[in-house]
Amino acid sequence: MEFLFSSSKMPALFCLYINLLVNCGVAIFIMPENVTIPALIAFGDSILDQGNNNYFPTFIRANFPPYGMNFLGEKATGRFSNAKTPTDLIAEKIKVKEYVPPYLNPFIEDQDLITGVSFASSATGIDPLTAKINSAIPMMDQLQMFSSFIRKLHLLVGKVETSNILNKSLYLVSTGSDDFVDNYFTYPIRKVQYDIPSYCNYLISKASTFVQELHKLGARRVVVFGLPAIGCMPTSRTMHGGKNRSCASIYNKAAKFFNKKLSSELYSLRSKDPPVKVVFADVYSPMLDIIKNPQSYGFEIVDKGCCGTGEVEVSWMCNALSRTCSNVSKYFFWDSFHPTEKAYRIIVDNLLERYANEVLDL
Numbered sequence: 001m002e003f004l005f006s007s008s009k010m011p012a013l014f015c016l017y018i019n020l021l022v023n024c025g026v027a028i029f030i031m032p033e034n035v036t037i038p039a040l041i042a043f044g045d046s047i048l049d050q051g052n053n054n055y056f057p058t059f060i061r062a063n064f065p066p067y068g069m070n071f072l073g074e075k076a077t078g079r080f081s082n083a084k085t086p087t088d089l090i091a092e093k094i095k096v097k098e099y100v101p102p103y104l105n106p107f108i109e110d111q112d113l114i115t116g117v118s119f120a121s122s123a124t125g126i127d128p129l130t131a132k133i134n135s136a137i138p139m140m141d142q143l144q145m146f147s148s149f150i151r152k153l154h155l156l157v158g159k160v161e162t163s164n165i166l167n168k169s170l171y172l173v174s175t176g177s178d179d180f181v182d183n184y185f186t187y188p189i190r191k192v193q194y195d196i197p198s199y200c201n202y203l204i205s206k207a208s209t210f211v212q213e214l215h216k217l218g219a220r221r222v223v224v225f226g227l228p229a230i231g232c233m234p235t236s237r238t239m240h241g242g243k244n245r246s247c248a249s250i251y252n253k254a255a256k257f258f259n260k261k262l263s264s265e266l267y268s269l270r271s272k273d274p275p276v277k278v279v280f281a282d283v284y285s286p287m288l289d290i291i292k293n294p295q296s297y298g299f300e301i302v303d304k305g306c307c308g309t310g311e312v313e314v315s316w317m318c319n320a321l322s323r324t325c326s327n328v329s330k331y332f333f334w335d336s337f338h339p340t341e342k343a344y345r346i347i348v349d350n351l352l353e354r355y356a357n358e359v360l361d362l
């Protein structure tokens with residue numbers, strides 16, 4: 001399926017000319033004419049949450065300014081960024097739609113439901129304890145929500161069309177960051193039970209079960225994101241990065257170990273009978289490359305978020321009283337946890353370039 005992308009050499013040359021005008025870290029993904037993806041479905045945490053946390057009691061929310069500062073109508077929707085999330089950006093790139101709604105929004109129109117929703121809940125993890133600590137929706141509960149979504153599709157389009165939609169849609173799964181950042185490294189409970197390698201094994205067996213259950217419900221074309229460089233999040237730098245606020249190496253080491261194990265587990269699922277159709281997507285290396293070479297991607301500040309001091313603020317701490325930076329385009333991070341839309345866009349382009357062929361062939 002070489003036609004999927006414009007030639008990989010061409011954008012690089014192109015970049016030599018316009019490097020100063022646009023971000024040229026990646027090639028340009030073009031959705032092939034003869035492929036249609038009917039819907040985008042997302043599971044996991046705040047990277048993919050479109051505002052589900054607005055609909056039940058929790059402190060982990062983003063439905064107030066300055067969140068959404070650069071979103072349509074400057075609206076704070078519960079997305080943890082200044083504008084779009086990777087859920088929206090990927091849906092747009094694969095020509096599904098511009099905005100993916102949170103499943104818990106009671107006013108979703110039928111056509112919007114049919115083309116996909118997000119079940120993701122900010123601050124959840126694959127460890128059920130993480131969801132409990134943060135009052136978020138556990139991953140396994142998100143699967144139950146998916147089952148109820150399937151029943152709604154049956155009523156709307158019938159069983160045959162439903163299985164066709166489920167078969168051809170793209171599924172995104174983002175989980176694990178909160179298990180480390182606001183569970184394992186923050187509270188003692190898991191630390192006394194597990195060292196880092198055994199906690200990784202515990203998380204990965206849960207993730208593997210999740211993916212297999214998702215497959216049983218009819219999902220193919222499943223993409224599981226690996227952990228980002230969690231040690232380089234501004235909050236990790238503040239807490240564990242020393243006086244210079246360097247990337248916290250113990251966090252990044254845990255993330256790398258987790259990613260290696262997760263990717264080999266997911267690949268082993270593909271050789272099962274019947275094969276579980278899943279791709280592991282490495283987010284860690286493109287993120288670290290941007291953080292190490294910000295200028296080549298058009299960034300100036302990568303160790304602080306745009307909201308508040310940029311060193312600690314996230315969710316309710318990033319609020320209407322927080323000062324925001326004067327130019328968000330200079331920042332990789334929006335708050336002390338989450339990237340800006342500009343950063344997300346670059347990473348999404350990188351992922352589509354590297355994995356779209358493999359996913360569409362599943």
Ligand SMILES: *[C@@H]1O[C@H](CO)[C@@H](O)[C@H](O)[C@H]1NC(C)=O
Nearest residue numbers: 163164165166167168220362
């Ligand atoms: C799903 O797609 C695969 C390959 O594209 C095909 O072999 C299979 O029959 C499809 N199943 C359904 C239920 O549409």
Ligand SMILES: *[C@@H]1O[C@H](CO)[C@@H](O)[C@H](O)[C@H]1NC(C)=O
Nearest residue numbers: 240241242243244245246247
């Ligand atoms: C912090 O940065 C300064 C200046 O770049 C350097 O001299 C010093 O060794 C660094 N300290 C640590 C603990 O990395």
Ligand SMILES: *[C@@H]1O[C@H](CO)[C@@H](O)[C@H](O)[C@H]1NC(C)=O
Nearest residue numbers: 298299300327328329330331
């Ligand atoms: C904001 O920052 C970006 C990236 O450095 C730059 O291209 C742009 O000109 C800046 N905008 C203003 C208004 O300074």
